[in-house]
Amino acid sequence: xxxxxxxxxxxxxxxxxxxxxxxxxxxxxxxxxxxxxxxxxxxxxxxxxxxxxxxxxxxxxxxxxxxxxxxxxxxxxxxxxxxxxxxxxxxxxxxxxxxxxxxxxxxxxxxxxxxxxxxxxxxxxxxxxxxxxxxxxxxxxxxxxxxxxxxxxxxxxxxxxxxxxxxxxxxxxxxxxxxxxxxxxxxxxxxxxxxxxxxxxxxxxxxxxxxxxxxxxxxxxxxxxxxxxxxxxxxxxxxxxxxxxxxxxxxxxxxxxxxxxxxxxxxxxxxxxxxxxxxxxxxxxxxxxxxxxxxxxxxxxxxxxxxxxxxxxxxxxxxxxxxxxxxxxxxxxxxxxxxxxxxxxxxxxxxxxxxxxxxxxxxxxxxxxxxxxxxxxxxxxxxxxxxxxxxxxxxxxxxxxxxxxxxxxxxxxxxxx
Amino acid sequence: xxxxxxxxxxxxxxxxxxxxxxxxxxxxxxxxxxxxxxxxxxxxxxxxxxxxxxxxxxxxxxxxxxxxxxxxxxxxxxxxxxxxxxxxxxxxxxxxxxxxxxxxxxxxxxxxxxxxxxxxxxxxxxxxxxxxxxxxxxxxxxxxxxxxxxxxxxxxxxxxxxxxxxxxxxxxxxxxxxxxxxxxxxxxxxxxxxxxxxxxxxxxxxxxxxxxxxxxxxxxxxxxxxxxxxxxxxxxxxxxxxxxxxxxxxxxxxxxxxxxxxxxxxxxxxxxxxxxxxxxxxxxxxxxxxxxxxxxxxxxxxxxxxxxxxxxxxxxxxxxxxxxxxxxxxxxxxxxx
Numbered sequence: 127x128x129x130x131x132x133x134x135x136x137x138x139x140x141x142x143x144x145x146x147x148x149x150x151x152x153x154x155x156x157x158x159x160x161x162x163x164x165x166x167x168x169x170x171x172x173x174x175x176x177x178x179x180x181x182x183x184x185x186x187x188x189x190x191x192x193x194x195x196x197x198x199x200x201x202x203x204x205x206x207x208x209x210x211x212x213x214x215x216x217x218x219x220x221x222x223x224x225x226x227x228x229x230x231x232x233x234x235x236x237x238x239x240x241x242x243x244x245x246x247x248x249x250x251x252x253x254x255x256x257x258x259x260x261x262x263x264x265x266x267x268x269x270x271x272x273x274x275x276x277x278x279x280x281x282x283x284x285x286x287x288x289x290x291x292x293x294x295x296x297x298x299x300x301x302x303x304x305x306x307x308x309x310x311x312x313x314x315x316x317x318x319x320x321x322x323x324x325x326x327x328x329x330x331x332x333x334x335x336x337x338x339x340x341x342x343x344x345x346x347x348x349x350x351x352x353x354x355x356x357x358x359x360x361x362x363x364x365x366x367x368x369x370x371x372x373x374x375x376x377x378x379x380x381x382x383x384x385x386x387x388x389x390x391x392x393x394x395x396x397x398x399x400x401x402x403x404x405x406x407x408x409x410x411x412x413x414x415x416x417x418x419x420x421x422x423x424x425x426x427x428x429x430x431x432x433x434x435x436x437x438x439x440x441x442x443x444x445x446x447x448x449x450x451x452x453x454x455x456x457x458x459x460x461x462x463x464x465x466x467x468x469x470x471x472x473x474x475x476x477x478x479x480x481x482x483x484x485x486x487x488x489x490x491x492x493x494x495x496x497x498x499x500x501x502x503x504x505x506x507x508x509x510x511x512x513x514x515x516x517x518x519x520x521x522x523x524x525x526x527x528x529x530x531x532x533x534x535x536x537x538x539x540x541x542x543x
Numbered sequence: 544x545x546x547x548x549x550x551x552x553x554x555x556x557x558x559x560x561x562x563x564x565x566x567x568x569x570x571x572x573x574x575x576x577x578x579x580x581x582x583x584x585x586x587x588x589x590x591x592x593x594x595x596x597x598x599x600x601x602x603x604x605x606x607x608x609x610x611x612x613x614x615x616x617x618x619x620x621x622x623x624x625x626x627x628x629x630x631x632x633x634x635x636x637x638x639x640x641x642x643x644x645x646x647x648x649x650x651x652x653x654x655x656x657x658x659x660x661x662x663x664x665x666x667x668x669x670x671x672x673x674x675x676x677x678x679x680x681x682x683x684x685x686x687x688x689x690x691x692x693x694x695x696x697x698x699x700x701x702x703x704x705x706x707x708x709x710x711x712x713x714x715x716x717x718x719x720x721x722x723x724x725x726x727x728x729x730x731x732x733x734x735x736x737x738x739x740x741x742x743x744x745x746x747x748x749x750x751x752x753x754x755x756x757x758x759x760x761x762x763x764x765x766x767x768x769x770x771x772x773x774x775x776x777x778x779x780x781x782x783x784x785x786x787x788x789x790x791x792x793x794x795x796x797x798x799x800x801x802x803x804x805x806x807x808x809x810x811x812x813x814x815x816x817x818x819x820x821x822x823x824x825x826x827x828x829x830x831x832x833x834x835x836x837x838x839x840x841x842x843x844x845x846x847x848x849x850x851x852x853x854x855x856x857x858x859x860x861x862x863x864x865x866x867x868x869x870x871x872x873x874x875x876x877x878x879x880x
Contacts, residue, residue, distance in 0.1 A: 183685060
């Protein structure tokens with residue numbers, strides 16, 4: 127059914143249609159609307175046979191999820207930013223134990239400085255946790271990916287994060303097609319766990335494993351992600367058969383066939399990039415876009431195939447690996463190894479900084495001219511940075527950096543865009 | 544062959560052999576049908592109080608749950624000594640997740656059971672969570688308090704040996720004052736652990752007004768079984784705190800585990816009581832009061848108190864703490880004295 131609704135509510139409806147059995151919730155912006163929506167649906171009886179638990183921390187949220195998933199219940203939670211860091215130990219534990227929990231990450235920056243707006247640093251901080259990580263481009267895709275995520279998680283017995291841009295998607299009202307219960311039931315069978323805490327067949331889960339088997343257990347986690355690499359496109363196909371639309375998959379190419387410049391990105395910024403590409407195509411520029419939907423497992427072959435005929439690649443990422451540059455770029459470069467390609471890393475949109483078509487167009491044109499540097503911070507205010515560097519060079523007690531820089535920017539509240 | 548005299552009572556104690564009891568009063572552990580939930584062959588130290596406490600507690604819980612029980616376990620001695628896989632000692636469904644999240648994992652298990660029961664996919668399965676004092680009073684405290692506050696249907700059992708014994712005997716918030724640990728060495732002007740306000744978790748559990756809170760020791764195994772059975776007869780959040788001497792961490796002889804647990808109770812150092820909805824409903828009275836020295840001097844962790852010049856003041860402070868417990872919980876039967 128077509129609906130004009132908020133991204134968070136669309137996701138809440140999708141999760142509800144997946145017949146979850148345990149949902150644990152802890153508030154953190156910008157994922158709050160999702161669990162609020164689910165809480166209301168469970169309390170109001172719209173979602174039957176489901177326990178909604180208000181926990182006391184994100185660490186508890188993931189821990190409750192571990193307990194319920196290990197007892198065979200289809201389990202869901204949502205978090206963002208500091209929340210994912212606070213639950214990090216349990217995030218690794220959930221995947222280590224092979225528990226197919228599905229979690230929405232409403233992507234948000236990580237402090238300090240504290241910042242509630244969007245970038246991808248939170249999810250990417252858990253890139254090696256063993257979770258499958260899918261990134262949604264639109265609210266429709268966010269909705270669809272949740273339905274696929276439960277199936278994927280339960281097939282490979284691994285947890286899945288569905289990442290959607292905080293505020294940009296979670297709080298945006300857009301038209302979405304909400305499937306029927308019959309459609310979702312046809313796609314998603316009831317959860318059949320591989321392991322379960324059951325008095326009828328007692329098992330020990332989470333025992334200590336020493337050097338004699340630890341590598342093998344960890345390799346198995348990798349092998350399962352490689353299985354997911356095969357399964358994700360199949361699920362997208364199957365999804366299309368049942369729901370009649372394309373959603374998910376590993377990567378999505380846009381005008382890449384003859385492109386000399388290919389921009390690689392994840393999430394909602396792909397929309398802005400495509401608009402910019404359309405403009406530049408109209409002006410005769412051979413430019414295309416590669417969107418990464420599956421960040422973990424990382425589709426090396428698919429990325430390589432899409433990029434191999436280009437001359438240059440611009441990885442535009444909403445994340446920063448402090449001390450080296452890009453996070454996504456590192457993985458893209460791995461896929462590019464051996465290809466004669468010029469690679470650029472562009473760090474953009476940190477902490478909610480708007481990524482505009484104007485900036486992108488100038489950036490891509492510079493890349494096409496061969497003038498773009500190896501690492502670029504899009505729309506960085508060099509005056510503010512240089513002023514602070516100068517302050518620190520000349521004054522020992524230069525004070526708290528973020529506060530000084532905010533003062534230099536000249537507004538009290540953080541400026542968006 | 545030398546003559547083996549028959550004792551019905553353990554010397555100097557009020558412990559009576561099961562054979563002298565009516566059938567219905569005998570322990571679960573004495574029954575042929577006991578489940579051996581924590582089976583033999585595990586790697587606990589000789590004289591481990593925790594292994595003994597866990598064996599009695601979980602078998603009693605299994606008996607009360609008619610064999611339908613799931614256990615969540617914190618990281619720590621109990622987890623490590625029971626499961627270097629494939630040699631798990633657990634005969635029941637058992638999960639270890641992390642050090643600090645056991646109460647929350649148990650909440651998740653209870654939630655899943657509730658839903659599965661509604662759907663007719665599972666019977667009435669019960670949940671216990673267990674951990675040591677570090678995993679309970681320190682790192683797991685947030686999750687524990689959350690579980691209490693929500694009144695989730697979980698029995699949490701804390702095996703308190705007063706320190707992080709698994710990592711090499713470091714101080715926890717349950718380490719008693721003056722005790723030596725690897726991080727509170729008996730050096731300097733105030734040797735051993737500092738005298739603080741204390742963190743007596745049973746009292747904090749009571750402040751949550753949960754259905755049931757009890758303390759027990761491995762010297763009173765009948766009492767321990769009675770409390771576990773009683774707790775299992777209730778719903779909601781329940782907490783049992785068991786004092787389990789640790790020969791390694793306390794620097795005590797392996798054969799003194801039960802004696803030390805008894806002395807902890809008989810000196811008033813560890814009050815044994817039960818409480819419902821935040822109010823004390825019963826105490827195990829001291830039957831033959833002992834001075835705290837009798838308890839302290841058997842343990843090398845207090846050896847610095849009994850040097851060439853005994854630390855009279857420190858011992859007096861510890862005696863005062865025991866006396867306070869006696870007053871606060873009414874541990875002495877006035878008539879008996």
